[in-house]
Amino acid sequence: MKLLVILVVLFVVAYALWQKWQRIPPQTKQLWGAIFGMAGAMRQAKKQAKQNGGFPVETPVTNRGLMLPCTTCGLHVPQSEGVLVSGRFYCSAEHVK
Ligand SMILES: [Zn+2]
Known part of the structure; x- marks a missing residue:
């Protein structure tokens, strides 16, 4: 019996919300869609940041992607290292002439 009451209440609430939703102008619906979309994107970004130990996912390409040849030995080393x-670029301080 208790379950039936809960079901009826839930149905009434859902129906009331649906009625209200019908009267909301399309702009407001789009606004809510944008808010939920943004919240989802932020949650995704937070999750990825956590997986990377708190650091942002994308590190600048100039920091680790660019490989440069050493002037002395010709060894290619990331620019940051x-x-x-x-x-002139050198692989280590020892190779600086
Ligand atoms: Zn070198």
Whole structure:
């Protein structure tokens, strides 16, 4: 009996919400859609940030993607790991002439 009452209440609430939803102008519906979409995107970004130990997912390409050849030995090293002296790139401080 208790379950039936709960079901009836739920149905009445759902019906009332549906009636209200019918009267909402399309612009408001779009606004709600945008809000839910943004919330979803933010949750996704937060989840990805957590997986990366709190750091943003995308690290700038210039920091790790670009490989440069050492002027002394020719070894290709990520730009962030090498040394740049007066326009010349070296794989380590030992190779700087
Ligand atoms: Zn070198």
